[in-house]
Each structure stands twice: as C-alpha cells, then as structure tokens.
Amino acid sequence: AQSVTQLGSHVSVSEGALVLLRCNYSSSVPPYLFWYVQYPNQGLQLLLKYTSAATLVKGINGFEAEFKKSETSFHLTKPSAHMSDAAEYFCAVSEHNDMRFGAGTRLTVKP
Amino acid sequence: NAGVTQTPKFQVLKTGQSMTLQCAQDMNHEYMSWYRQDPGMGLRLIHYSVGAGITDQGEVPNGYNVSRSTTEDFPLRLLSAAPSQTSVYFCASSPPGRRSEQYFGPGTRLTVT
Numbered sequence: 001a002q003s004v005t006q007l008g009s010h011v012s013v014s015e016g017a018l019v020l021l022r023c024n025y026s027s028s029v030p031p032y033l034f035w036y037v038q039y040p041n042q043g044l045q046l047l048l049k050y051t052s053a054a055t056l057v058k059g060i061n062g063f064e065a066e067f068k069k070s071e072t073s074f075h076l077t078k079p080s081a082h083m084s085d086a087a088e089y090f091c092a093v094s095e096h097n098d099m100r101f102g103a104g105t106r107l108t109v110k111p
Numbered sequence: 112n113a114g115v116t117q118t119p120k121f122q123v124l125k126t127g128q129s130m131t132l133q134c135a136q137d138m139n140h141e142y143m144s145w146y147r148q149d150p151g152m153g154l155r156l157i158h159y160s161v162g163a164g165i166t167d168q169g170e171v172p173n174g175y176n177v178s179r180s181t182t183e184d185f186p187l188r189l190l191s192a193a194p195s196q197t198s199v200y201f202c203a204s205s206p207p208g209r210r211s212e213q214y215f216g217p218g219t220r221l222t223v224t
Contacts, residue, residue, distance in 0.1 A: 009151065032211045043115075043201055043215035044154070051211070090153055094211040098169065099144075101153035 002027040002093045006102035014110045019063075019078040021105045023091030026072060032094040033074040035065055038104075039087045047089075050074060061085070081109045112137050115216035117202050123222045124192040132187040132219050134202030142205040143185040144169070144213070145177065147198040154201065160185055161210075192223045 007022040025031055032051050036044040048059025055067045061084075065076045074091060086109045091102040118133045136143065144159035146169075156169030160179040174196060176188040185204075189196060199220050203213040 004153075006153075034211070036215075041218075043217050044203075044213075045215070046212060049212065092154075098159075099156060099211065099213070100170070101146075101155070103151050103153045 001098070002031060002095045002100050004091050004093050004100055004102040006089075006091050006105050008105055009103065010106045010108065012108040012110060013081045015083055016080050019076070019081045019085065019107065021076040021089050021091075021107065023065075023074045023076065023102060024072050025074060025091070025093045027093055027095055029095055033065075033067060034092040034094065034099075035059065035063070035074075035076045036090045036092060036101075037061075037087045038090065044090060047076070081107075083109050083111065085109055114138065115202055115204050115214055117200075117216040117219050119219060120217070121220050123224065124189075125224055126193060128192050129188070129190050130192065132189075132200055132202075132221070134185045134187065134216060135183050136185075136202075136204040136214075137183065138204065138206065138214070139182060140204035140214075141182070141207050142210045142213075143179070144203050145175070145185070145187045146201045146203065147171065147196075148201060148218075149198050157187065157200075189221075192221075194223045197221060197223045 005024045034049045035047040050067045058064045115136045145157040146154040155171045158177040160166045202216040
C-alpha cells in the first residue's frame with residue numbers, strides 16, 4: 001500500500017524566510033500527491049496537487065511543490081513566509097480510492 | 112452551497128455507548144469518506160463510499176459502520192464506543208471525476224470516557 005513520510009514534525013522559520021516542508025512517498029503505481037493545510041480547529045484545505053502533468057505544481061497562498069520521481073519526493077516550498085502561514089501541513093498520496101496522509105508538520109512563523 | 116457539514120461538533124460518550132456522526136454534502140459529490148485524526152498520526156481513512164449504496168473499508172475500519180442510502184449523506188456509526196476511539200473525525204467528499212480532490216468538513220471532536 002502507498003505511504004507518506006513527512007520529515008520533521010515541527011518546522012520554525014522567521015517571517016520572510018524560505019519555507020521548506022519535506023515529504024517522501026512510496027507507491028506501487030504513478031501516484032497522485034497532495035498538500036493540505038489545517039488551521040487551528042478547522043478541517044483540511046487543499047493547497048495543491050500533482051496528477052502526472054507538470055512536475056512543478058503551484059498552489060494557493062504562494063506555495064508550490066516539485067514532484068521528483070527519482071527521489072520519491074514532493075517537498076512543499078514558499079519563498080517568503082508570512083505570519084498567516086502558521087498552521088499544520090499534511091502531505092498525502094492517493095492510489096485508486098485510497099488516500100494516505102503523512103503525520104503532519106506544524107509550521108511556526110516567528111516575527 | 113453549504114459544502115460538507117458535520118454534526119455534532121463535540122460529543123462525549125461513555126464506554127459502550129453507541130452514536131452516529133452525521134455528514135452531509137450539497138455538492139452532488141459521488142465520493143465520500145471518513146477519517147480520524149490523532150496527534151502524530153495524521154489522518155487515517157476509516158470508510159469510504161464511491162456512490163449511493165456502495166461502501167468499502169479504509170485503513171482503520173474496526174469499530175465503525177457506515178451506510179450510504181443517498182448521495183448527500185454518509186453517517187458514521189460507533190456501535191460500542193471505546194476510549195481508543197477518542198479522536199477528531201473528519202468527513203470529506205470529492206467531485207465526480209476528481210475523486211482525489213477532497214473537500215473536508217469542520218470535524219467532530221469525540222471523547223470516550
């Protein structure tokens with residue numbers, strides 16, 4: 001079955017700094033890959049998705065992610081962090097009807 | 112559209128009690144699913160449905176039942192609650208042809224004592 005590993009349960013950056021959240025996946029078929037964001041006491045919101053088209057995927061709020069098959073990675077980046085980016089971020093992989101999520105990375109943004 | 116709605120928002124149960132978590136969507140989505148979220152474990156799929164009358168098990172189905180009699184509703188039943196089922200439960204739905212693009216409800220926080 002497919003699985004996702006998110007490296008780092010907590011990431012802290014300064015406002016204006018680069019955000020890099022790491023995700024590695026395993027899948028027996030070409031995967032669909034996703035990043036979701038969860039703000040406190042809310043459900044998950046889709047940030048971006050990879051569905052075998054362009055390997056560099058742009059999402060909402062200035063985030064993007066690059067699919068690297070050779071590294072089985074789908075890391076999330078944003079050039080300049082805002083205070084409003086503080087949230088928990090989940091990477092997910094989907095095969096057929098089954099979606100598996102990573103454990104999540106909590107992003108803290110320091111002023 | 113109200114999107115995906117869940118009730119109740121909070122619930123406390125005693126061990127052995129039963130209850131149903133409600134989920135509804137008004138977007139005519141075929142695919143619906145239930146997840147539980149536990150600290151440090153991300154979201155785990157409990158059950159899902161690809162359309163009215165069709166359900167299947169996910170990663171952690173034990174202790175939970177589902178049914179899908181209409182496109183709009185996908186209730187999750189706990190037959191005999193256990194403390195291990197203390198969690199936050201999320202319902203999600205997906206548009207036709209875009210099954211992997213899921214829209215999540217606000218969640219139900221369940222505590223079993």
